[in-house]
Amino acid sequence: MNLxxxxxxxxxxxxxxxxxxxxxxxxxxxxxxxxxxxKGETFIKEGEKIEEFIxxxxxxxxxxxxxxxxxxxxxxxxxxFDFVSLLSVFSDKAYNYSVTAIEDSVIxxxxxxxxxxxxxxxxxxxxxxxxxxxxxxxxxILESLEIRNRHLRGKVAFILLKFSQKIYQRNIFELxxxxxxxxxxxxxxxENVIRTLSEFRKDKLIKINGKEIExxxxxxxxxISSFG
Amino acid sequence: MNLxxxxxxxxxxxxxxxxxxxxxxxxxxxxxxxxxxxKGETFIKEGEKIEEFIxxxxxxxxxxxxxxxxxxxxxxxxxxFDFVSLLSVFSDKAYNYSVTAIEDSVIxxxxxxxxxxxxxxxxxxxxxxxxxxxxxxxxxILESLEIRNRHLRGKVAFILLKFSQKIYQRNIFELxxxxxxxxxxxxxxxENVIRTLSEFRKDKLIKINGKEIExxxxxxxxxISSFG
DNA sequence: CGCGGCTTTGATGTTCATCAAGTAAAGTGG
DNA sequence: CCACTTTACTTGATGAACATCAAAGCCGCG
Numbered sequence: 001m002n003l004x005x006x007x008x009x010x011x012x013x014x015x016x017x018x019x020x021x022x023x024x025x026x027x028x029x030x031x032x033x034x035x036x037x038x039k040g041e042t043f044i045k046e047g048e049k050i051e052e053f054i055x056x057x058x059x060x061x062x063x064x065x066x067x068x069x070x071x072x073x074x075x076x077x078x079x080x081f082d083f084v085s086l087l088s089v090f091s092d093k094a095y096n097y098s099v100t101a102i103e104d105s106v107i108x109x110x111x112x113x114x115x116x117x118x119x120x121x122x123x124x125x126x127x128x129x130x131x132x133x134x135x136x137x138x139x140x141i142l143e144s145l146e147i148r149n150r151h152l153r154g155k156v157a158f159i160l161l162k163f164s165q166k167i168y169q170r171n172i173f174e175l176x177x178x179x180x181x182x183x184x185x186x187x188x189x190x191e192n193v194i195r196t197l198s199e200f201r202k203d204k205l206i207k208i209n210g211k212e213i214e215x216x217x218x219x220x221x222x223x224i225s226s227f228g
Numbered sequence: 229m230n231l232x233x234x235x236x237x238x239x240x241x242x243x244x245x246x247x248x249x250x251x252x253x254x255x256x257x258x259x260x261x262x263x264x265x266x267k268g269e270t271f272i273k274e275g276e277k278i279e280e281f282i283x284x285x286x287x288x289x290x291x292x293x294x295x296x297x298x299x300x301x302x303x304x305x306x307x308x309f310d311f312v313s314l315l316s317v318f319s320d321k322a323y324n325y326s327v328t329a330i331e332d333s334v335i336x337x338x339x340x341x342x343x344x345x346x347x348x349x350x351x352x353x354x355x356x357x358x359x360x361x362x363x364x365x366x367x368x369i370l371e372s373l374e375i376r377n378r379h380l381r382g383k384v385a386f387i388l389l390k391f392s393q394k395i396y397q398r399n400i401f402e403l404x405x406x407x408x409x410x411x412x413x414x415x416x417x418x419e420n421v422i423r424t425l426s427e428f429r430k431d432k433l434i435k436i437n438g439k440e441i442e443x444x445x446x447x448x449x450x451x452i453s454s455f456g
Numbered sequence: 457c458g459c460g461g462c463t464t465t466g467a468t469g470t471t472c473a474t475c476a477a478g479t480a481a482a483g484t485g486g
Numbered sequence: 487c488c489a490c491t492t493t494a495c496t497t498g499a500t501g502a503a504c505a506t507c508a509a510a511g512c513c514g515c516g
Binding site: 133 | 348
């Protein structure tokens with residue numbers, strides 16, 4: 001268990017633990033390449049050839065896609081250890097979407113061919129991968145359904161609670177995205193997102209100070225999110 | 229290559245070909261259980277424990293989910309060899325959604341534990357599974373985005389073209405779903421789906437005879453679908 | 457300091473959900 | 487097989503939700 005690889009919470013490594021002996025594990029961990037990106041940098045671009053197996057070590061990223069009319073849509077916002085590169089990494093030669101850091105982020109990269117090679121030679125590792133993928137995609141699909149069936153106020157409340165409860169686990173946080181990005185996430189216009197935020201402020205559900213949001217009345221916000 | 233298993237086009241078997249020897253393949257194919265369902269029958273219910281690995285051999289099914297207000301949402305419509313049971317089969321103990329036949333369908337069932345056992349012991353098979361899963365989930369996510377960013381007319385046009393071009397590959401076909409189900413699919417009301425269909429008929433883009441739809445002006449319909 | 461991008465608010469019109477009402481089709485029990 | 491019930495389909499009228507357009511303030515950056 002005393003590995004050279006310093007990433008203690010690495011999900012991928014956890015997938016390895018059961019499936020690799022220590023030598024293999026060591027090899028794998030030393031092969032990885034870490035890259036840092038600042039907020040705003042796009043490190044995977046739609047259409048690019050997939051050559052690496054990438055996952056998020058720290059930070060926060062958005063998966064997004066440009067539609068036919070040049071409008072950007074956000075597919076989801078991913079936290080560390082959501083295997084962001086898994087979406088199309090095994091099914092396609094090229095990325096179907098882009099990935100951009102919305103907070104300073106560190107990613108871990110392995111050569112895709114190496115990962116495939118390991119997967120071929122080690123069924124337990126593959127099965128672990130399947131489970132991670134399944135979780136990640138399930139999350140996206142279910143979230144997408146949840147957002148879809150809400151009205152504007154419900155959608156905004158849902159997003160605010162996602163940031164507050166799931167991502168930051170705090171009542172006060174800096175929004176890592178612009179109003180426009182929220183709009184791209186929930187499929188509404190920027191103006192209406194802003195209007196809804198202002199309404200929430202007037203109703204004393206939240207406080208707004210630029211990008212800083214404080215959740216004041218979580219209970220009511222939850223009710224709005226659940227559309228009661 | 230002369231297998232007892234009669235399912236010539238079986239995708240799962242194809243996944244095996246590269247990974248199993250003939251004896252294993254034979255074993256696998258004889259373990260499977262086929263079940264038939266009539267249009268309208270629900271054979272996977274949200275919340276049920278997952279014990280089998282299931283995929284669609286023939287027919288057409290809908291994946292759907294009941295939301296907090298008892299309203300049904302259709303996640304996607306799946307054709308044969310889309311691995312319908314894969315969505316949450318490896319990530320959860322229970323199904324997150326239901327599956328209902330919208331045409332008479334035949335499914336193939338294997339014990340999930342058996343499949344997992346094979347996956348553990350055979351990396352190549354697992355990797356093939358990963359690719360199938362990745363394809364299936366990618367499709368759902370991308371389609372979901374496409375539908376989301378369209379207006380009513382675009383959504384309805386999109387669905388009609390999906391049935392016509394992708395599923396039936398004919399200009400005249402029987403709609404396998406009710407107007408209400410279309411509404412549940414695209415997230416609109418039944419009335420507005422009907423209204424839009426009537427508009428398309430008045431504009432001579434389609435002909436309607438009950439459930440029978442004929443695509444008359446595919447070009448214009450495509451433009452509406454692409455939202456030009 | 458001025459430019460461009462982000463934010464905010466208001467006015468206006470379009471799109472869509474809701475309500476209502478009626479017809480057609482399909483299943484149910486006597 | 488028919489009366490009865492239920493479900494699917496259809497159209498219209500109305501109001502609510504939302505997009506669009508317009509204008510102005512704010513802020514960071516060259």
